[in-house]
Amino acid sequence: MDSPNQNRKAFGRLSLPERxxxxxxxxxxxxxxxxxxxxxxAALIWAxxxxxxxxxxxxxxxxxxxxxxxxxxxxxxxxxxxxxxxxFVAGIELKRELVAGDLRDPKAAILPVVAALCGMAxxxxxxxxxxxxxxxxxxxxxxxxATDIAFALAVLAVLGTWLPSALRAFLLTLAVVDDLFAxxxxxxxxxxxxxxxALGGAVAGLVVFWLLxxxxxxxxxxxIPLALVIWGLMYNSGVHATIAGVAMGxxxxxxxxxxxxxxxxxxxxxxxxxxxxxxxxxLFALFSAGVGxxxxxxxxxxxxxxxxxxxxGLVVGKAIGIFGGTWLATRFTRASLxxxxxxxxxxxxxxxxxxxxTVSLLIGELAFVGDETMTDEVKAAVLTGSLIAAFLxxxxxxxxxxxxxxxxxxxxxxxxxxxIPDIYEQDSPEYHLRMAxxxxxxxxxxxxxxxxxxxxxERDDSPA
Numbered sequence: 001m002d003s004p005n006q007n008r009k010a011f012g013r014l015s016l017p018e019r020x021x022x023x024x025x026x027x028x029x030x031x032x033x034x035x036x037x038x039x040x041x042a043a044l045i046w047a048x049x050x051x052x053x054x055x056x057x058x059x060x061x062x063x064x065x066x067x068x069x070x071x072x073x074x075x076x077x078x079x080x081x082x083x084x085x086x087x088f089v090a091g092i093e094l095k096r097e098l099v100a101g102d103l104r105d106p107k108a109a110i111l112p113v114v115a116a117l118c119g120m121a122x123x124x125x126x127x128x129x130x131x132x133x134x135x136x137x138x139x140x141x142x143x144x145x146a147t148d149i150a151f152a153l154a155v156l157a158v159l160g161t162w163l164p165s166a167l168r169a170f171l172l173t174l175a176v177v178d179d180l181f182a183x184x185x186x187x188x189x190x191x192x193x194x195x196x197x198a199l200g201g202a203v204a205g206l207v208v209f210w211l212l213x214x215x216x217x218x219x220x221x222x223x224i225p226l227a228l229v230i231w232g233l234m235y236n237s238g239v240h241a242t243i244a245g246v247a248m249g250x251x252x253x254x255x256x257x258x259x260x261x262x263x264x265x266x267x268x269x270x271x272x273x274x275x276x277x278x279x280x281x282x283l284f285a286l287f288s289a290g291v292g293x294x295x296x297x298x299x300x301x302x303x304x305x306x307x308x309x310x311x312x313g314l315v316v317g318k319a320i321g322i323f324g325g326t327w328l329a330t331r332f333t334r335a336s337l338x339x340x341x342x343x344x345x346x347x348x349x350x351x352x353x354x355x356x357x358t359v360s361l362l363i364g365e366l367a368f369v370g371d372e373t374m375t376d377e378v379k380a381a382v383l384t385g386s387l388i389a390a391f392l393x394x395x396x397x398x399x400x401x402x403x404x405x406x407x408x409x410x411x412x413x414x415x416x417x418x419x420i421p422d423i424y425e426q427d428s429p430e431y432h433l434r435m436a437x438x439x440x441x442x443x444x445x446x447x448x449x450x451x452x453x454x455x456x457x458e459r460d461d462s463p464a
Contacts, residue, residue, distance in 0.1 A: 032277020033154025039282035040289040047290030069236045075287040082280035084245035089276045090179040091249020092269040099254045111329045116177035118325025120145040123317030127309035134305025140367045144313025146182045146359035149175035155390045162408035182359045186240045190366040199237035205230035288361045291376045307381035314385030318354035348396035354389030
């Protein structure tokens with residue numbers, strides 16, 4: 001137990017199981033992030049060529065059973081349908097963090113939770129102040145509050161940054177908490193007129209879903225149809241349909257029982273995450289990021305208070321909010337930074353969190369529903385702000401890359417070839433015995449080499 005005067009380490013080394021889980025999760029998200037970037041670029045090209053009319057035609061094309069209230073456009077299906085898969089995975093991630101990850105320990109949870117809260121509050125405040133001064137609309141205050149983990153990791157992949165696992169874990173946990181509060185914002189502030197019959201049906205469906213899970217009923221042929229019914233009812237209730245996804249994700253069991261290698265939540269997340277990162281989010285980006293880009297449009301981003309507020313919120317608000325929240329959390333909990341890291345590292349990762357692509361685009365659509373011009377302008381602001389944040393973070397991280405590479409090599413070193421990094425075996429007697437044997441063999445080899453003839457001719461040529 002920590003004594004009152006003992007400082008805890010912030011961004012300390014992860015446990016081996018947590019490090020392995022984080023590495024697997026981020027590997028999938030990184031691939032998904034690259035696909036997300038490709039989809040966003042494709043959307044921008046499609047919407048800014050002579051084929052732009054076809055982009056509008058495809059995006060606005062309606063499909064679905066009208067009798068069930070689901071005659072939706074392709075763009076609508078991507079935002080309300082496919083993103084429900086994304087939020088389902090976010091729900092499982094949050095549940096796992098609460099049960100087995102950093103958030104299960106209140107002391108460890110303080111840092112990412114406070115950082116995430118400040119990282120949402122400050123961008124919203126920056127937006128509000130910008131629009132108070134400029135006389136703009138307050139409707140978009142929530143747009144710059146979200147962080148896009150997939151896009152951020154794609155930037156890391158492109159840069160080739162060897163970000164330490166502790167900072168990657170912080171970024172992932174921060175994004176999970178960020179997603180939770182983004183979901184709450186969507187549920188509270190962007191719920192239209194409620195259809196209580198549909199909402200009651202969705203709640204009843206969730207109760208059935210929960211009961212089936214508690215009775216360990218198995219079978220995808222049961223849960224997938226039930227999930228679709230819950231989603232459809234939630235959509236028709238007036239509550240944003242993605243809430244159904246996160247609710248079902250939170251219900252999955254993420255604690256392991258005796259004899260289980262993985263919990264059901266982890267198993268399902270492992271299966272669904274590639275679908276979310278590799279298909280759902282890129283398709284959402286494809287049908288949401290296609291906005292017209294021109295000199296006048298880019299100029300408007302920096303002259304209109306609504307769009308300027310979004311850009312400043314993402315670039316300035318996120319960096320100041322997360323960095324300031326982290327500093328406050330360490331200051332008042334007497335936690336000190338890990339010996340391997342410094343505050344410029346925290347500021348770099350805070351700047352990277354200003355990439356708010358996916359959820360920011362979704363909130364932008366909800367905030368200015370019915371005003372297509374402003375919706376497109378806010379989307380352009382989200383893209384601009386995210387790109388500026390990515391560029392600045394790239395510069396800051398590149399400056400630290402040599403240091404990160406050394407830390408990564410230290411974390412990965414496995415001299416005894418046990419399959420486990422040496423830093424996790426320092427307290428193991430077996431590790432030290434294996435290393436002693438290795439060094440004894442090397443010492444014996446050096447002794448043999450020293451006793452071998454050295455080719456006296458070289459020595460004979462030297463002056464006596």
